Every structure is written in structure tokens, then in C-alpha cells.
Amino acid sequence: MKLRDALKLNKDEVKSLREDILSKAKQSKINAYISTDSSGDGVPILVKDNIQVKNWSVTSGSKILQGYIAPYSATVIDKLNSAGLSPLGRANMDEFAMGSTTESSFYGATLNPHDISRVPGGSSGGSAAAVAEGSAIAALGSDTGGSIRQPASYCGVVGFKPTYGKVSRYGLGAYASSLDQIGPITQDIEDCAVLYDIIAGYDPKDSTSANLEHTPITPNLDADKTYTIAVIDNYIDEANSDIKEAYSLAIKALQDAGHTIIHKTMSNTKYDIATYYIIATAEAATNLARYDGIRYGRRAEDVKNIKDLYVKTRSEGFGDEVKRRILLGNFVLSSGYYDAYYLKAQQVRHLIRDEFSKIFDEADLILSPITPTVAPKVGETIDPLQMYKSDMFTIAINLVGLPALSLPIMKNADGLPVGLQLIAKTFNEQPIFNTALSLEKRVNYN
Numbered sequence: 433m434k435l436r437d438a439l440k441l442n443k444d445e446v447k448s449l450r451e452d453i454l455s456k457a458k459q460s461k462i463n464a465y466i467s468t469d470s471s472g473d474g475v476p477i478l479v480k481d482n483i484q485v486k487n488w489s490v491t492s493g494s495k496i497l498q499g500y501i502a503p504y505s506a507t508v509i510d511k512l513n514s515a516g517l518s519p520l521g522r523a524n525m526d527e528f529a530m531g532s533t534t535e536s537s538f539y540g541a542t543l544n545p546h547d548i549s550r551v552p553g554g555s556s557g558g559s560a561a562a563v564a565e566g567s568a569i570a571a572l573g574s575d576t577g578g579s580i581r582q583p584a585s586y587c588g589v590v591g592f593k594p595t596y597g598k599v600s601r602y603g604l605g606a607y608a609s610s611l612d613q614i615g616p617i618t619q620d621i622e623d624c625a626v627l628y629d630i631i632a633g634y635d636p637k638d639s640t641s642a643n644l645e646h647t648p649i650t651p652n653l654d655a656d657k658t659y660t661i662a663v664i665d666n667y668i669d670e671a672n673s674d675i676k677e678a679y680s681l682a683i684k685a686l687q688d689a690g691h692t693i694i695h696k697t698m699s700n701t702k703y704d705i706a707t708y709y710i711i712a713t714a715e716a717a718t719n720l721a722r723y724d725g726i727r728y729g730r731r732a733e734d735v736k737n738i739k740d741l742y743v744k745t746r747s748e749g750f751g752d753e754v755k756r757r758i759l760l761g762n763f764v765l766s767s768g769y770y771d772a773y774y775l776k777a778q779q780v781r782h783l784i785r786d787e788f789s790k791i792f793d794e795a796d797l798i799l800s801p802i803t804p805t806v807a808p809k810v811g812e813t814i815d816p817l818q819m820y821k822s823d824m825f826t827i828a829i830n831l832v833g834l835p836a837l838s839l840p841i842m843k844n845a846d847g848l849p850v851g852l853q854l855i856a857k858t859f860n861e862q863p864i865f866n867t868a869l870s871l872e873k874r875v876n877y878n
């Protein structure tokens with residue numbers, strides 16, 4: 433059932449829908465849910481395990497947060513409740529949202545419902561896999577460098593990363609605060625607009641929230657509006673043949689729908705990767721300093737003194753990828769290397785923003801790949817650098833704060849979904865949804 437239909441059900445129908453989804457979640461074999469909770473009475477929604485729901489255990493997929501109970505709800509949860517939705521479970525994720533596969537979770541890997549030998553993507557892999565499988569109607573994820581769009585693409589569902597500041601981060605476990613955004617993962621574009629309209633809007637509790645009224649997307653959805661759409665020719669060269677095929681298909685569909693395609697090039701994505709992994713790790717090292725065994729979650733036992741407590745708690749509590757990023761983040765922020773790495777990365781971030789601005793002088797939207805390949809096999813992405821490289825098409829969006837939506841375009845010969853993303857200027861999200869809707873109708877993925 434679609435979210436927009438579920439929101440029209442009466443109380444008894446919602447109750448039986450919750451029971452139905454709950455039993456699907458319990459029977460599921462893909463480890464998308466960390467836990468379920470049947471106490472709510474609204475339309476069921478799955479929530480990534482880094483978004484606080486009052487009185488729930490919330491752990492960001494980490495051992496270090498075992499035992500932590502959320503003392504308050506995130507603003508997005510309050511908004512869901514007011515709209516008649518209730519969280520039904522915690523979605524599995526990469527530890528602290530660091531990763532691209534959902535293999536680094538303390539709770540074990542989530543599997544891709546299209547092929548269980550493959551990953552669902554990450555870090556919001558549980559959210560995307562459950563929506564794809566039908567064990568969730570819709571879900572919330574978070575996107576710091578692609579973690580909504582990439583798993584949505586690998587699982588054949590829709591994911592939206594809003595403009596930075598459009599959705600409150602209050603109650604979201606911070607990974608990299610200048611990049612993080614919560615967003616919807618849904619079965620289709622209309623549901624995505626519905627869920628986005630529910631969670632968007634100014635929040636005085638988040639100092640980076642944009643003080644703007646949210647103009648609802650849903651009543652203004654118009655698949656017949658046409659736009660100028662830029663394609664980045666040198667980007668697609670870096671993707672494999674499945675992605676290239678989806679790209680050609682989408683361009684043709686957009687042209688048939690009356691959109692104008694223009695061709696552009698951008699700097700090599702290797703600058704995006706370097707810049708992102710300096711800024712994201714610097715912010716992560718800072719944000720994760722709070723997990724010291726005193727205030728949140730798990731505390732190491734048999735310690736000699738306070739320093740030993742910190743060291744032991746953090747050594748036992750964090751997984752390898754998280755430790756790697758804390759080390760890298762502290763390194764780039766250290767006094768001897770700050771100028772060479774962190775400051776330089778902030779400067780390059782401005783150059784990347786300027787490059788996007790130039791394209792948006794001529795185009796309303798950009799069509800871009802999300803990943804260079806379809807979903808990899810479980811265990812295949814052991815090399816961290818190889819994993820970071822797979823983020824090449826998604827991370828610049830977060831560095832600049834742009835909105836971007838990922839939608840499924842086709843399946844490859846092995847039946848694996850291929851998605852693409854539409855990107856727009858900050859706060860200019862309606863054209864993304866209008867165009868995505870026209871593309872969805874034409875490519876006929878489902």
C-alpha cells in the first residue's frame with residue numbers, strides 16, 4: 433500500500449495495516465529492522481536508527497550506544513505523529529551512518545531484497561531495503577554524502593535528500609553536521625512528496641534550520657512542466673555500462689517529455705571525494721568525542737582510572753570504520769596539518785559550489801548517476817578507499833547543500849535496479865519532483 437492511501441484509512445484499517453506490516457517485518461529475512469515497536473497507533477513508518485524516538489533504544493547501529501534510551505523525540509518524529517504516522521521500527525544502518533553498504537552495523541549486514549548475495553547500499557540500507565521488500569510502506573533515512581540516494585538506487589526505490597536546512601536535524605545523531613539531512617525513502621515520487629511535506633519546515637531547535645516557510649510540493653506536483661536539464665558528460669564516462677544505459681534511457685524519456693537537454697562538464701570527481709572525506713571526518717571526530725562512556729550508552733568495565741575508562745569504552749564500542757574516521761578527522765584538524773588539509777578542503781568546497789552555480793545559471797536541473805555500478809556483493813567492498821570512491825557522484829551535493837532525488841530507472845540483465853538523481857539549486861525543489869514524476873511515468877520501472 434502507498435503511503436498517501438494509508439493516510440486516508442480509518443482507525444480500524446490503520447490498525448490492521450500496522451499488524452500486517454509488523455508481521456511482514458518479523459518474517460523478513462534481510463535484517464532491515466533492528467527492532468519493531470507496536471505501541472503506536474498511526475500509519476506505520478520505519479525510522480533509521482540514528483533518529484531519536486522518545487523512550488526507544490536508539491543506537492546509530494553502534495555497540496557504544498547499547499543501553500541508551502532516547503529522552504526526547506526528534507522534530508521529524510513529532511511532525512510524523514501530528515500527521516497521523518507512528519514509528520514502527522528502527523532501520524538498520526552503517527555504524528554512525530559511515531559507510532556505503534550497511535555492513536558495518538553492530539547488528540550485522542542488511543541484505544538487498546533483489547538479490548540477497550548483495551548489499552542494499554548504505555548507510556540507510558535498512559530503510560531502503562525494507563521499502564523495496566514491502567516490509568515498510570515508507571521510511572526515513574539520513575544523507576550525509578549519499579546515504580539516502582545510494583541505497584534507494586541499489587534497492588529500486590525513491591529517496592530524497594532535501595536542501596540543507598529544510599528538514600530539522602534536532603534529534604538526529606550527528607555524523608557531519610554541515611552535511612547531514614534527514615529525508616524520505618518511499619515507493620514512488622508522489623509518496624516521497626507527501627512524506628517530505630510532512631517533515632520539512634523551520635525548527636527553532638535547530639540553529640542551521642532555514643527560517644523559511646515550506647511551500648508544499650504535493651499540491652503543486654505537475655508532470656507536464658518542462659525544464660532545462662544539464663547532463664554532465666564527463667561524469668557518465670566514469671560509470672559502468674548499466675548506468676550508461678539508464679542514463680541514455682532517462683535522457684531520451686526527458687526529451688520525449690519536452691524537456692531541453694544541455695551538455696556540460698565538471699571537474700574530476702576525485703576532488704569531491706578528497707574534500708568530502710576531509711570535512712566529513714573532521715566533523716565526525718568532533719561529534720563523536722561525546723561518546724566517552726560517561727554520558728551515553730555503554731561503559732567499559734574493569735577500568736583503572738578515567739583515562740582508561742575513555743580509552744577502553746571507545747576501543748570496545750566503536751567499529752573499525754568509525755575508528756578510521758576519528759583518526760583521520762583528528763589528523764586533518766591537528767595544528768600541523770589544519771591549513772594543508774582542513775582549510776584547503778573548505779576552499780575547494782567553495783570552488784565546487786561555484787561550479788554548480790555556473791551550471792544552474794543555464795539549467796534548472798542536473799541529471800547525474802548516483803553510483804558507478806549496481807549493488808556490489810556482500811563482502812566485496814573490503815577496501816575502504818574503494819568504498820569511498822563509490823560515493824563519487826553523491827557527495828558534492830552535500831558539500832554544496834543542494835537538494836537531490838534518486839529514482840529507479842531500469843533493471844540490468846541480472847534484475848538489479850539502476851537509479852539516477854535529479855539535482856536542483858538550493859530551496860528550489862518543486863522542479864525536481866515535477867520532473868521525477870514525468871520520468872517515473874515514462875520509464876515505467878514498476
Ligand code: GLN
Nearest residue numbers: 529530531576577578579
Ligand atoms: N558513504 C558516505 C560516507 O561513508 C556517505 C554516508 C552518509 O551519507 N551518511 O560517509
